[in-house]
Amino acid sequence: xxxxxxxxxxxxxxxxxxxxxxxxxxxxxxxxxxxxxxxxxxxxxxxxxxxxxxxxxxxxxxxxxxxxxxxxxxxxxxxxxxxxxxxxxxxxxxxxxxxxxxxxxxxxxxxxxxxxxxxxxxxxxxxxxxxxxxxxxxxxxxxxxxxxxxxxxxxxxxxxxxxxxxxxxxxxxxxxxxxxxxxxxxxxxxxxxxxxxxxxxxxxxxxxxxxxxxxxxxxxxxxxxxxxxxxxxxxxxxxxxxxxxxxxxxxxxxxxxxxxxxxxxxxxxxxxxxxxxxxxxxxxxxxxxxxxxxxx
Amino acid sequence: xxxxxxxxxxxxxxxxxxxxxxxxxxxxxxxxxxxxxxxxxxxxxxxxxxxxxxxxxxxxxxxxxxxxxxxxxxxxxxxxxxxxxxxxxxxxxxxxxxxxxxxxxxxxxxxxxxxxxxxxxxxxxxxxxxxxxxxxxxxxxxxxxxxxxxxxxxxxxxxxxxxxxxxxxxxxxxxxxxxxxxxxxxxxxxxxxxxxxxxxxxxxxxxxxxxxxxxxxxxxxxxxxxxxxxxxxxxxxxxxxxxxxxxxxxxxxxxxxxxxxxxxxxxxxxxxxxxxxxxxxxxxxxxxxxxxxxxx
DNA sequence: GTCTATAGAATGATAGAC
DNA sequence: GTCTATCATTCTATAGAC
Numbered sequence: 001x002x003x004x005x006x007x008x009x010x011x012x013x014x015x016x017x018x019x020x021x022x023x024x025x026x027x028x029x030x031x032x033x034x035x036x037x038x039x040x041x042x043x044x045x046x047x048x049x050x051x052x053x054x055x056x057x058x059x060x061x062x063x064x065x066x067x068x069x070x071x072x073x074x075x076x077x078x079x080x081x082x083x084x085x086x087x088x089x090x091x092x093x094x095x096x097x098x099x100x101x102x103x104x105x106x107x108x109x110x111x112x113x114x115x116x117x118x119x120x121x122x123x124x125x126x127x128x129x130x131x132x133x134x135x136x137x138x139x140x141x142x143x144x145x146x147x148x149x150x151x152x153x154x155x156x157x158x159x160x161x162x163x164x165x166x167x168x169x170x171x172x173x174x175x176x177x178x179x180x181x182x183x184x185x186x187x188x189x190x191x192x193x194x195x196x197x198x199x200x201x202x203x204x205x206x207x208x209x210x211x212x213x214x215x216x217x218x219x220x221x222x223x224x225x226x227x228x229x230x231x232x233x234x235x236x237x238x239x240x241x242x243x244x245x246x247x248x249x250x251x252x253x254x255x256x257x258x259x260x261x262x263x264x265x266x267x268x269x270x271x272x273x274x275x276x277x278x279x280x281x282x283x284x285x286x287x288x289x290x291x292x293x294x295x296x
Numbered sequence: 297x298x299x300x301x302x303x304x305x306x307x308x309x310x311x312x313x314x315x316x317x318x319x320x321x322x323x324x325x326x327x328x329x330x331x332x333x334x335x336x337x338x339x340x341x342x343x344x345x346x347x348x349x350x351x352x353x354x355x356x357x358x359x360x361x362x363x364x365x366x367x368x369x370x371x372x373x374x375x376x377x378x379x380x381x382x383x384x385x386x387x388x389x390x391x392x393x394x395x396x397x398x399x400x401x402x403x404x405x406x407x408x409x410x411x412x413x414x415x416x417x418x419x420x421x422x423x424x425x426x427x428x429x430x431x432x433x434x435x436x437x438x439x440x441x442x443x444x445x446x447x448x449x450x451x452x453x454x455x456x457x458x459x460x461x462x463x464x465x466x467x468x469x470x471x472x473x474x475x476x477x478x479x480x481x482x483x484x485x486x487x488x489x490x491x492x493x494x495x496x497x498x499x500x501x502x503x504x505x506x507x508x509x510x511x512x513x514x515x516x517x518x519x520x521x522x523x524x525x526x527x528x529x530x531x532x533x534x535x536x537x538x539x540x541x542x543x544x545x546x547x548x549x550x551x552x553x554x555x556x557x558x559x560x561x562x563x564x565x566x567x568x569x570x571x572x573x574x575x576x577x578x579x580x581x582x583x584x585x586x587x588x589x590x591x592x
Numbered sequence: 593g594t595c596t597a598t599a600g601a602a603t604g605a606t607a608g609a610c
Numbered sequence: 611g612t613c614t615a616t617c618a619t620t621c622t623a624t625a626g627a628c
């Protein structure tokens with residue numbers, strides 16, 4: 001009664017509502033526009049937003065909700081309550097929500113649901129880290145975030161661009177971690193040791209984004225792709241270069257080679273590191289002890 | 297005349313021979329069996345080996361020879377002496393022979409034409425080294441050795457098996473090279489330096505087979521494939537392990553970590569090494585100087 | 593009514609295998 | 611050469627939010 005003054009003059013209100021709810025039951029996958037169009041064609045004048053208004057009052061605004069309501073009211077009654085396709089839609093939606101919730105824990109916006117683009121980035125990072133660029137298909141990525149392959153292209157223009165984005169973000173995070181670690185060091189040697197520990201830590205960490213960055217260092221990609229990745233790495237290597245220049249080294253030491261030896265030893269941890277063994281800090285300390293025993 | 301007693305009694309010999317040579321001209325790509333069948337169907341009784349016998353007398357036993365004879369006798373006379381497809385067959389054969397001749401110089405069986413399998417192995421190694429496992433298709437390999445893709449499967453049951461063969465052979469050669477180098481060393485430290493030099497040399501050498509072995513060390517392949525490669529590497533790492541155990545090291549040094557640092561530094565050369573710069577020997581010497589300055 | 597994100601189907605290229 | 615699978619990508623329609 002309280003809402004009666006918002007309703008049209010004719011008594012057709014409950015009539016229209018019944019039709020809309022009927023459509024929600026018989027054609028749950030139809031959207032506002034389609035339902036409004038269909039009803040109007042049958043002589044029941046209604047706008048898309050009108051359909052949505054009724055849906056909202058009954059908690060049926062989305063395809064998922066309409067399908068769930070259907071499944072709830074005919075629980076295993078008849079065999080074919082939902083068609084296989086409808087079941088699939090529900091499953092994808094569930095997967096998608098689950099992923100969004102899970103990722104919020106890891107990502108930067110802890111708590112709130114993340115943007116789809118970030119979720120795609122994270123999923124791609126995980127797969128790239130695990131199987132490499134060639135070993136990962138756009139299909140795999142889409143499946144992981146609960147989308148269809150084509151939908152990825154709304155967010156990233158190509159697979160290569162997606163990889164470049166992961167790579168860039170990886171080096172951004174890696175650089176930030178290393179910068180923060182180095183800042184805590186008092187002597188040049190201590191700073192180098194902290195860099196090494198942070199570097200190893202980032203490579204073997206749970207965060208797949210920095211792992212991708214680390215792996216890309218010795219990954220062989222197509223020349224065109226490799227070219228786009230080079231600049232990300234340059235800045236990072238510069239940090240190590242200036243740090244080594246500060247060390248009190250004998251003249252006979254080739255600084256360029258020393259830097260390469262350190263990078264090689266550090267990155268090699270990706271191949272042999274196992275979580276239960278030596279910690280990144282211990283490994284870094286040993287590397288310093290073996291490579292620069294007399295420096296302080 | 298000297299051969300006349302081997303010929304059949306009837307005067308039909310030249311008649312049959314004419315037919316066979318005719319087929320060599322009109323259907324050069326048909327084999328013994330097909331020609332024999334076709335002629336028999338026309339009432340000219342002849343067996344496949346009979347066809348081949350006549351071909352041999354006229355130096356026409358192979359498709360290549362028949363096509364070349366055709367091209368020779370109508371040199372640019374008419375426009376379409378050979379169909380595009382026939383030309384392609386000739387080109388492939390030429391490529392195949394050229395490759396066999398060239399490879400005989402590099403390979404172990406210098407002089408004699410190598411087995412096709414070895415040629416495939418070598419070509420595969422070159423491509424794998426250049427583009428990686430995923431980046432190389434069976435088609436690419438076949439093209440390089442002048443075979444059709446399917447023919448590879450006569451020699452190797454699958455792409456993965458072919459890769460495993462390359463890998464195994466790579467480590468066989470790598471181990472042999474390193475063993476020979478180490479044998480020349482007088483002190484433990486000298487032996488280690490020689491191992492390092494030989495290792496770098498093998499990785500960056502022209503020989504793609506050892507390069508594949510080196511690259512595989514930090515290559516990420518499917519777990520199933522990775523498992524098949526592990527044993528090849530084990531034996532190699534053992535050489536390094538025993539060599540390090542002989543060194544006069546301080547107690548505080550972790551030998552297992554030292555080995556990993558060395559392997560990392562060595563393998564990392566694959567990423568940065570450029571032919572014009574420092575030689576493998578110089579790099580190895582610097583590594584020793586920086587990592588074991590007080591050892592003799 | 594308008595806009596964006598997504599679905600769904602289709603395309604052309606290319607892969608490994610035989 | 612042929613087969614089948616899968617790839618990255620594109621196209622069109624439309625669901626859902628505002």
